[in-house]
Amino acid sequence: MSARGPYQRHGSQFKIQLCTDIRIGKLGRREALKIYNLSAKLVQM
Template sequence: MKSRGLYRRHSVPFKLQVCQDIRAGVIGWRDARRTHQISANLIQLWLTQVDRGELNDEEAEASVIADCGTRISALERKVGQFTMELDLAKKHRACRP
């Protein structure tokens, strides 16, 4: 028996795009369900949230900014690690006769 995987989390821009496509008639419910492998209940929840104003462009921008901040932090750590390795390599090379 297969174990169920972790729950997927969808970004706010993705949710907005799916909802806008459905409302504009670009894609139907069934096509959205098949293409993105999401349930009809989840699509209905997103559409309700859009109608209530709970999902908006400001939240989408905040989500993107938070993701960028996380990536920047990871890259800064990596740069620090490479800097330390480079300094160590320089010291090792300087110690050789």
Template sequence: MTSRGPYRRHSTPFKLQLCQDIRAGIIGRRDAQRSHNISANLIQLWLTQFDRGELTDEEAEASVIAEYEARIAALERKVGQLTMELDLVKKTPRAPTASGSERPCVISGPMPVPSGGGAKS
């Protein structure tokens, strides 16, 4: 017997589409088992839920909305982090340039200030 690997979750739209295809006769249960590597018991469970009306588009939409909300929250956290980093960079003092008209390079930072005299021996 082969191992299927880690625990998998299937989306509600996938379950709904598979159940609709099986009930419409587009695909058989065994073909669905083989092509998607899903156990017969799991397919039977989904078909039972489908027949009871527990697999609906509303549930699928709710799961998609939950995924979007989680993604939005992650992006908002990232924006907050980047905003704080940008504020910190803006508040960091910069060394003055020699002529005052030179602009510091964004990539390498401000240009070095030349020393007042040569090296003494």
């Protein structure tokens, strides 16, 4: 079994800003995933 790398942890301010940007249309969901290197499972609509 291989060891996983460290988990990325994001603060609440980052999460709120990311959700706000997506909701107002400043960023698209896919664009945000690519820019911030996030998993699709983390940003669900």
